[in-house]
Amino acid sequence: MKYEVFATYDQMCRRAANLISAQIILKEDAVVGLATGSTPLGIYNTLADWYAKSDLDFSRVRTVNLDEYCGLPFEDPQSYHYFMQTNLFSKINIKPSNTHLPNGLAPDIREECKRYDALINSLGGIDIQLLGIGHNGHIGFNEPSDTFSKDTTHIRLTEDTIRANSRFFKSPSDVPRSALTMGMRSIMCSRKIILVANGKEKEEIIHQAMEGPITPRLPASILQLHPDTTVLFTIE
Numbered sequence: 514m515k516y517e518v519f520a521t522y523d524q525m526c527r528r529a530a531n532l533i534s535a536q537i538i539l540k541e542d543a544v545v546g547l548a549t550g551s552t553p554l555g556i557y558n559t560l561a562d563w564y565a566k567s568d569l570d571f572s573r574v575r576t577v578n579l580d581e582y583c584g585l586p587f588e589d590p591q592s593y594h595y596f597m598q599t600n601l602f603s604k605i606n607i608k609p610s611n612t613h614l615p616n617g618l619a620p621d622i623r624e625e626c627k628r629y630d631a632l633i634n635s636l637g638g639i640d641i642q643l644l645g646i647g648h649n650g651h652i653g654f655n656e657p658s659d660t661f662s663k664d665t666t667h668i669r670l671t672e673d674t675i676r677a678n679s680r681f682f683k684s685p686s687d688v689p690r691s692a693l694t695m696g697m698r699s700i701m702c703s704r705k706i707i708l709v710a711n712g713k714e715k716e717e718i719i720h721q722a723m724e725g726p727i728t729p730r731l732p733a734s735i736l737q738l739h740p741d742t743t744v745l746f747t748i749e
């Protein structure tokens with residue numbers, strides 16, 4: 514794993530945006546794996562700026578997101594569909610039909626998990642995957658557990674994650690209790706991975722993930738086995 518530390522959040526976001534845009538310039542129909550949460554916001558703003566300056570073209574780019582809550586309508590401001598639309602897709606020239614997220618409202622959740630894995634396979638896998646990391650070491654919504662989940666999974670959120678994400682909701686009881694998340698197989702088969710984190714409270718978990726034992730109790734630790742993962746961190 515490569516590890517790069519930045520003095521400011523802005524510098525970290527520019528570096529991540531550079532790595533993503535380099536991939537899109539090299540392969541204009543790249544499959545880009547995207548993440549939600551507060552950390553990627555500056556990266557999406559930077560990419561949107563570069564698009565506005567005509568430095569980047571998303572017209573052939575395909576995207577797959579890591580996860581989505583179960584039970585939130587797409588137009589709910591806390592849904593990840595809404596997040597992606599508001600923070601990135603509406604600001605760039607990506608074709609809506611080229612953007613993909615798991616559907617947390619699907620009537621048959623098991624079928625939806627299978628559909629999402631088949632979709633990622635049909636796109637030829639992920640060229641570059643952006644990841645955040647939870648305070649408990651989750652990536653996507655792959656929560657600490659006894660085993661790594663290989664495929665897209667319906668997951669029960671841990672109390673830790675519900676607490677962390679309640680800052681976006683009116684109260685913790687409004688946070689959905691379950692979600693769909695891309696599994697470790699699609700993440701680990703991504704040809705390149707960038708994990709971004711900022712803030713003192715993420716420093717320890719990042720070091721445990723990079724240097725500690727590889728264990729499903731700290732899902733991000735599996736990235737030690739990936740041949741091309743870069744961790745970008747800033748204390749800011």
Ligand code: PGA
Binds near residue numbers: 553645653
């Ligand atoms: P954050 O979330 O970027 O809002 O800290 C990261 C995560 O939980 O994956």
